[in-house]
Amino acid sequence: MSNKPRIKVPATNKVGDVIEVKTLISHVMETGFRKGSDGNLVPRNIINTFTATFGGKEVVKVDLSSGVSANPYISFKFKVPGPGDLELTWIDDSGAKTVEKVAIAVG
């Protein structure tokens, strides 16, 4: 989880709008079902949890499994209650945590 995730939200929003938030993060999403060149199973390392909160309240939480493609693209809807920051968190099997904030502009 080295690269900065890419996050896309509409530039302008109105209160009550249901907007789509698109996210993309670099991650190998190693399934744990695959053998490496040394013949041993490559240990599973996937992003297992994604959460989006706004003003401390959870909007959506996603439990990901090995069935999610590498470099997971996650998109969800969000009903804008007002201006503020949407906080997005990715956590992988190694415990690495990526947190990004994206401002939701209202006007």
Next chain:
Amino acid sequence: MTQRMKLEVVDRRDFLVGATAASALATLLAMHGTAFAQEKPPTFQETLDKILGGKKAEEAKITIELPEIAENGNTVPYTVTVDNPMTDADYVKSLHILSSGNPSPNIASYYFSPLAGQAFASSRMRLAKTQDIYAVAELSNGNFLVGKRTVKVTIGGCGG
């Protein structure tokens, strides 16, 4: 002198190409044999039963968008939406995306709050082979909805 240097470069490149191909082949072969040999993940039916907890799911109100034919099983885009008002009184609590033919049936589980505004899930999944994709939604009143969609996979996404 110049001649010799050139030859060396070609040799090394040939060697690298050969080595990469060999290791890719080894990985492919290894995958087939072991995908099911290790500790068994729960089956699709077990996973579905666990989510439903003995309740019946109504086949309605769920839209699953998937390609009819996925050429590359490594990354199959999907969008699942549930027709629901998403108010405090009536919203979709969770949405589970399940595969019937992958080594592990879970793809992803979404847990919504009414703040989401719409029960919508869009991502990309891996598919090992041609199979049915299920979406199971649990509503805030405890009822379940289910949707199903078949997708044909040309090249599996589990390396085999």
